[in-house]
Amino acid sequence: MNIRRSELDHLKGEALPFQVTLDPTELKRRHQEIRGLSPVKVVGEAAKLGNLYYVKGEMEADVQFVCSRCLSPFTDHVVVPFDEAFAPEEEIDEQDEESDVLPLTGDDIELDALLAEDFLLEMPTFPLCAEDCKGLCPTCGVNRNEQPCSCKNERIDPRLAGLADFFKE
Numbered sequence: 489m490n491i492r493r494s495e496l497d498h499l500k501g502e503a504l505p506f507q508v509t510l511d512p513t514e515l516k517r518r519h520q521e522i523r524g525l526s527p528v529k530v531v532g533e534a535a536k537l538g539n540l541y542y543v544k545g546e547m548e549a550d551v552q553f554v555c556s557r558c559l560s561p562f563t564d565h566v567v568v569p570f571d572e573a574f575a576p577e578e579e580i581d582e583q584d585e586e587s588d589v590l591p592l593t594g595d596d597i598e599l600d601a602l603l604a605e606d607f608l609l610e611m612p613t614f615p616l617c618a619e620d621c622k623g624l625c626p627t628c629g630v631n632r633n634e635q636p637c638s639c640k641n642e643r644i645d646p647r648l649a650g651l652a653d654f655f656k657e
């Protein structure tokens with residue numbers, strides 16, 4: 489989806505609401521941790537303020553991951569906020585570059601590629617089904633979230649081993 493600069497110029501600072509849905513197929517292909525993905529719903533608004541054009545809003549989707557610790561599939565409802573500023577290429581100065589103002593050529597603000605990028609950046613590289621997922625037992629392979637096992641897996645820091653012996657006595 490594109491937003492036209494001339495339309496924002498015309499609105500003189502008033503916000504232009506927009507809604508768009510991103511195709512999940514391409515997004516899924518570009519991130520190896522995304523095992524399944526619903527269409528990504530984007531709700532936002534665009535406006536021209538001063539010499540800059542702003543686009544902001546939120547993306548929402550249900551994403552299927554596989555937990556990196558216990559290998560169980562799980563679904564997460566993710567909400568990814570976005571907030572971008574643009575200026576015509578010829579008006580961008582050094583200060584704008586430092587504050588991440590993106591250059592515009594022509595009348596269109598092209599959103600799809602940018603939103604896809606923002607979405608993928610927020611996806612975890614190490615997805616966890618829960619912050620405190622106990623993972624699989626390295627000895628017997630049991631999912632320790634589902635059942636405890638009696639394997640002794642504690643790895644004692646050699647520097648503390650002496651201390652452990654001390655407390656045993």
Ligand SMILES: [Zn+2]
Nearest residue numbers: 555558617621
């Ligand atoms: Zn897990």
Ligand SMILES: [Zn+2]
Nearest residue numbers: 625628637639
């Ligand atoms: Zn075990």
